[in-house]
Amino acid sequence: MKFKIKFILFIWVSNFLTAQEMGFEEYNPKSTLVVPVHEVVKAKYPFVDIHSHQRSMNAQRLKSLVADMDALNEAVMVNLSGGSGNKLAESVNNIAENYSNRFVVFANVDFDGAGKPGWTEKTVAQLETDIKKGARGLKVFKSLGLRNTDSDGKRLAVDDARLDPIWAKCGELGVPVLIHSADPKSFWDDMNSDNERWLELKTHSRRKRSDTDPAPWQQIIDEQHNMFKKHPKTKFINAHMGWYANNLKLLGNYLDDIPNMSVGIAAVIAELGRQPQNARDFFIKYQDRILFGKDSWKPEEFPTYFRVLETNDEYFPYYKKYHAFWAMYGLNLPDEVLRKVYYKNAMNLVPGLDKSLFPKE
DSSP states (O other), X not given: OHHHHHHHHHHHHHHHHHHHTOOTTTOOOOOOOOOOOOOOSSOSSOEEEEEEOOSOOOHHXXXXXXXXXXXXXXXXXXXSOOOSHHHHXXXXXXXXXXXXXXXXXXXXXXXXXXXXXXXXXXXXXXXXXXXXXXXXXXXXXXXXXXXXXBTTSOBOOTTOGGGHHHHHHHHHHTOOEEEOOSOOGGGTSOOSTTXXXXXXXXXXXXXXXXXXXXXXXXXXXXXXXXXXXXXXXXXXXXXXXXXOTTOHHHHHHHHHHOTTEEEEOTTOHHHHHTOHXXXXXXXXXXXXXXXXXXXXXXXXXXXXXXXXHHOOOOSEEOSOXXXXXXXXXOOOOOHHHHHIIIIIHXXXXXXXXXXXXXXXX
């Protein structure tokens, strides 16, 4: 009997000590707060996901995607990973044969080697061919400014003059450029107790940057904005709200200063959900410049976006602790703002979207 009591006591003490030694990575408490809950599994209006990535767009894959899209009320998916040449043409043809009005493909450019004789002319010609074959825009990955190098092996700046004909061609052809530059500024900051992205950097160490890896954050962002200003006739969609979703006042200043720039909300809903009053005011003020997007294709994560945008719920969880260990609040956006964010603004930027998929005015 004494042995049994000692054993139970040993187990209790061991569990207690284990709990005391638990790290922040494991600490993930369930809220005891009881508040009204309005789960939103389907968007209030049909929406365009301006920021998606699909490796394959064969007939079987498209059929599976459409089933999930219908469940979410997603009218159109924009695949930003369209590639170029034969790969892009194959995707466009598969879409045309199966679900011609439900999918859009953006082309991509390989920026490595800029500066080689004839590189610019060849790249612009290929882009024009891709658009003529059915691409509806150009997606620029964050490798431009971070990893791409020119013919001399030097970092290729986002606003490098050798790239100007590419942006000008998009303006001439009337297709948007959706561009991702840099990453959250916290990735460049010291990884210490003051860095609110500490957990993400701890679990995803390759995301850590510095002023020499490959350049200061502000420099890359300034290059992007400079490029926007150099090409006022080209429409740019700044992915991830340009990494200023945590500073909406400053982002508003940039929108005021750069009229050909819109922003997508992909992967930054956690920033918006923690500042519901401020974000709601921002969405109302800039309702013509904001587009819905998700980034990673995980249908189970979309309801968090809907709930933040559509409800006034309080203190509900985000789905990735390492992105945001704080809770979300709903913005309760007006219907007209929701319609613009969900589909109207995309219709004004992406050519050829099927109007019959959306409510009649």
